[in-house]
Amino acid sequence: MDSLVSYIYIISGALFILSLKWMNSPASARRGVFAGEAGMLLAIGGTLIGHHQNWEWILAAFFIGTAVGVPIAYIMPMTAVPQRTAMSHACGALAAALVGTAEFYQRQAHADTDLPAFVMVALVIETLLGFLTFTGSLMAMGKLQEILPSRPMTYKNQNLINAVLFAIALALGIRLILVPTDTILFPIFAGLSLVFGVLLILPIGGADMPTVIALLNSYAGLSACAMGFVLGNQLLVIAGALDGSSGLILSIIMCKAMNRSFTNVLFGAFGQIQTSAVATEQRAYRSASAEEAASVLEAASSVIIVPGYGLAVAQAQHKIRELFDSLMKRGIDVKFAIHPVAGRMPGHMNVLLAEADIPYDRLVEMDDINGEFPQCDVALVIGANDVTNPSARTDKNSPIYGMPILDVDKARTVMVIKRSMSPGFAGIDNDLYYMDKTLMLFGDAKAFVSEIVKELPARVGA
Amino acid sequence: MASNLEIGLMVFMLATFVGLEVIRKVSPLLHTPLMSLTNAISAISVVGAILVISNQEATTFSKVLGFIAITAAVTNIVSGFLITDRMLKMFKKREEKR
Numbered sequence: 001m002d003s004l005v006s007y008i009y010i011i012s013g014a015l016f017i018l019s020l021k022w023m024n025s026p027a028s029a030r031r032g033v034f035a036g037e038a039g040m041l042l043a044i045g046g047t048l049i050g051h052h053q054n055w056e057w058i059l060a061a062f063f064i065g066t067a068v069g070v071p072i073a074y075i076m077p078m079t080a081v082p083q084r085t086a087m088s089h090a091c092g093a094l095a096a097a098l099v100g101t102a103e104f105y106q107r108q109a110h111a112d113t114d115l116p117a118f119v120m121v122a123l124v125i126e127t128l129l130g131f132l133t134f135t136g137s138l139m140a141m142g143k144l145q146e147i148l149p150s151r152p153m154t155y156k157n158q159n160l161i162n163a164v165l166f167a168i169a170l171a172l173g174i175r176l177i178l179v180p181t182d183t184i185l186f187p188i189f190a191g192l193s194l195v196f197g198v199l200l201i202l203p204i205g206g207a208d209m210p211t212v213i214a215l216l217n218s219y220a221g222l223s224a225c226a227m228g229f230v231l232g233n234q235l236l237v238i239a240g241a242l243d244g245s246s247g248l249i250l251s252i253i254m255c256k257a258m259n260r261s262f263t264n265v266l267f268g269a270f271g272q273i274q275t276s277a278v279a280t281e282q283r284a285y286r287s288a289s290a291e292e293a294a295s296v297l298e299a300a301s302s303v304i305i306v307p308g309y310g311l312a313v314a315q316a317q318h319k320i321r322e323l324f325d326s327l328m329k330r331g332i333d334v335k336f337a338i339h340p341v342a343g344r345m346p347g348h349m350n351v352l353l354a355e356a357d358i359p360y361d362r363l364v365e366m367d368d369i370n371g372e373f374p375q376c377d378v379a380l381v382i383g384a385n386d387v388t389n390p391s392a393r394t395d396k397n398s399p400i401y402g403m404p405i406l407d408v409d410k411a412r413t414v415m416v417i418k419r420s421m422s423p424g425f426a427g428i429d430n431d432l433y434y435m436d437k438t439l440m441l442f443g444d445a446k447a448f449v450s451e452i453v454k455e456l457p458a459r460v461g462a
Numbered sequence: 463m464a465s466n467l468e469i470g471l472m473v474f475m476l477a478t479f480v481g482l483e484v485i486r487k488v489s490p491l492l493h494t495p496l497m498s499l500t501n502a503i504s505a506i507s508v509v510g511a512i513l514v515i516s517n518q519e520a521t522t523f524s525k526v527l528g529f530i531a532i533t534a535a536v537t538n539i540v541s542g543f544l545i546t547d548r549m550l551k552m553f554k555k556r557e558e559k560r
Contacts, residue, residue, distance in 0.1 A: 016503050017480055023496050024487045026553040033547045036503055040539055047509045051516035054525060058515055061529050065536025072537070073544030081494060081545070088501045088542055091534040098531040099510040102524035106517060118467045217497055224507045225474065231510055232466045238477040243504035245481030250493060340490060347493025354552040361555055365490050 008046030009235040015039030016239055020246070026360055043235060078355045079312050082213060082344040083144045089216045090137035096223040097130025097190075103230055104186060115180040122229035124173040128193050129223040135197030137216050143206065144344060150206035162199050169193055204265070206344075211254040211265050213345050218247025250346045257340035257366075259392075259403040285421070288439040290448060293415055294455035296439070300377035300413075302333040304369065306406055307353065309343055310383020314445035317356035320382070322453045324358060330456075335362055337369040337379075337406050339387040370407045379411035381432075382445050385418075389430045399428060414438040417448050495549045502542025508535035 016039045022032030052058070076084050100123050107114035115123075142148035169192040172185050204212050225240025227233075255262060288296075297303060305324070311317065327334045336358065342349035350363050364372075373379060381388055388408040391398040408414055409432050416433060418440060433440060441448055488496050511531035514524055 016506075017484065019499065019503065020481070020484045020488070020496075023489075023492055023499060024484075025489055026492060026550070026555075029492055029495065029550045029553070030547060033499060033543055033550065036499055036546075037543050040502070040506070040543070043506060043509055044512070047512050051512055053516040053518060054520065055516075057525055057529050058512060058532060061511075061515075061532035062536050065533045066540050068533075069537040069540025069542075070544065072541040073548060076545060078549070081498070081549070084541070084545065085494075085497055085501065088498070088505075088538045091538045092501060092504050092507065095505070095507045095511060095531040095535040095538075098527040098534075099507060099514055102514045102527040102531075103510075106514070106519065106521070106524050109519070214497070217500065221500065221504045224504045224510075227507055227510045229467070229470045229474075231513060232470065233509065234470065234473045236506055236509060237470055237473045239503050239506040241474050241477035242481040242484075243500040245478050246485045246496065246500040249482060249485045250497065253490075253493075338490075345494055346497065347490060347495070350491045351494045351549050351552065354549075354554070357552075357554065359555050360491055360553045363491060 002050065005046045005050055008042050008049075009233075012039040012042040012046065013235050013238040015042070016242060020242060078351055080145075081351060082209065082348060083141050085345060086137045086141035086144060086213055086216070089213070089220045090134050090141065092220045093130045093133035093137060093216075093223055095130075096220070096227050097127050097134060097193075099227055100127040100130060100230065101186070101190065104180075105183070108181065108183060111181050117177055119230055120177040120180050122226045124177055124189075126223050126226035126230060127190060128169065128173060129219045129226065131190055131193035132197035132200065133216050133219040133223060135194045136201045137197075137220075139198055139201035140204075140209065140212055140216060143201070143204075144209060150209075152205040153202045158199075158203055162196070165192060165196055165199065169196060207341075208258075208260075208265050210341055210343070210345050210348075211251050211258070211260075214247050214251035214254055215262075216247070218244050218251060221245075221247055253340055254346060257404060259400070283434045285434050285440050286436075286438065287442055288415070290441070290451035291455050293439065293441055294452045296413060296415065297327060297332070297378055297380070297452065298330065298456065300332055302335075302372075302376045303327060303378045303380060304335050304337050304373065304376045304408075304411065306337045306339075306379060306381045306384050306388060306408055307342060307349055308339075308382065308384025308387065309349075310385075311445055312343065312349075312352050312383070314383065316382065316446035316449055317352055319446050319449040319453065320353075321356040321358055323449055323456075324362075326453055326456050335364050335369065335372070337366065337408075338363050339366050339384070339406055341387065342384065366404060366406055373407045373410040376411045378413045378415060379408045381408060381414065381416040381418075382449070383417070385430055386428060388432050389428065391428075391431050395431075408432060409435060412437065415441055417441045417443065417445050419444065491553070492550075495546045498542050498546045498549070502539050502546065505535040505538035505542065508532055508539065511535060 015035045019032045019036035022028040143150045172189040221243025228236030390409045392400045392403045392405045511528045515528035
């Protein structure tokens with residue numbers, strides 16, 4: 001019987017790997033989801049073959065989990081996907097941490113045989129990562145949902161306090177590894193891990209959320225992986241390692257896209273550098289009306305739209321689609337330039353535009369589209385700011401110097417839809433707005449785009 | 463004879479390399495669905511939670527912990543797979559449209 005279960009686990013592990021492999025292109029991605037589901041069903045079914053004592057507890061938990069999960073999946077708007085992702089990191093990490101806790105107490109009866117040092121090492125890692133990811137993800141979710149303020153929260157000696165706290169938790173963990181029967185220490189260890197998760201996310205600002213979400217993803221996976229070592233279950237190790245490496249890669253991509261290091265994201269609050277960089281003099285810029293903007297767009301033969309999160313905040317995705325359709329019908333080549341950190345989590349902007357029915361072959365990544373800006377007639381920036389700031393390339397004193405940007409300034413004409421001239425999220429002035437070829441279009445993104453769309457058909461017969 | 467630990471470490475090493483290679487090839491277009499998919503997959507910790515509950519020596523305390531763990535993990539599995547599919551359905555090429 002046991003060997004049957006092992007074979008089922010092997011198939012399940014293979015399905016998980018295939019599932020991620022098929023995510024490499026939109027054409028096969030839904031097959032990937034199917035493979036993942038099949039792998040999960042096999043894993044659960046295989047486990048239940050040998051372990052169905054107290055089945056009424058298991059069944060009840062499955063029922064509640066399904067009843068909660070289904071509505072979440074269907075009701076959640078796409079703008080709220082980052083929050084949902086943070087919430088599910090929290091759930092996954094909590095599950096791992098609680099299983100670790102239960103195993104720890106359950107094995108006390110035969111501690112000398114059931115809790116050898118290597119099991120305790122894995123168990124300490126599992127619960128530490130599990131509990132800190134649980135509260136950390138809840139914090140991230142609160143910040144994304146704007147229940148909590150999304151700016152960095154800092155106080156004196158923050159890093160020192162965090163380091164001391166982490167050191168104490170680690171010391172307790174090591175003590176538990178050496179003397180697993182010291183059960184009194186475990187609740188303190190768990191409590192410190194929970195508190196550390198909160199403190200870790202406090203100083204992190206909204207702009208760094210994509211990195212942090214990816215990092216928490218990695219922790220949740222590693223926690224499940226450590227559980228595999230505790231239970232001696234290879235399938236858990238595989239699935240956890242896949243999740244851990246996925247989160248790691250995504251957070252590295254996010255860090256590179258912002259030209260920051262891990263340590264800088266986690267320990268250096270972004271808010272402190274910028275305050276000195278303000279106080280700029282009034283500079284001249286040109287503004288234009290929707291009518292003028294429409295005629296510029298109509299005269300173009302290629303247009304690149306640069307969307308930022310401001311577009312999603314203004315709920316302008318569907319109006320953008322109308323503009324896209326209207327321009328494409330006139331034979332104008334329209335593409336979207338997607339910066340890796342556009343949106344609130346990795347790849348978020350693509351989902352928001354896909355939801356508005358914009359075909360995905362028109363969504364182009366930064367590295368692929370940057371070469372096209374010099375040949376492009378009009379670059380239309382909507383709700384994006386820092387990722388278009390040319391001073392990231394040229395001004396060594398700029399806080400964003402070195403960050404890879406979209407080369408919007410190389411387009412023949414630049415148009416920027418913006419509420420006012422006030423500097424954006426990071427408080428950095430953008431030289432792009434003061435160039436001779438730049439037209440500023442002041443107004444709400446959604447309202448302005450629909451005005452442009454209205455101006456366009458009026459001209460078709462003229 | 464390799465111990466459980468050594469086998470585990472070997473599997474971990476291999477799975478991490480496979481993971482890094484496979485994920486590197488995922489189109490940035492799909493990074494959000496990717497994250498919700500890996501999320502659902504990492505809810506494999508449901509297996510550990512089932513083992514905790516079904517243990518003959520399980521105390522009420524560990525049954526309660528296991529119960530919460532299964533609920534949390536199943537929520538992730540169900541909502542993770544469903545929302546990934548919902549997102550992927552939105553990605554269309556131009557030809558398929560109208």
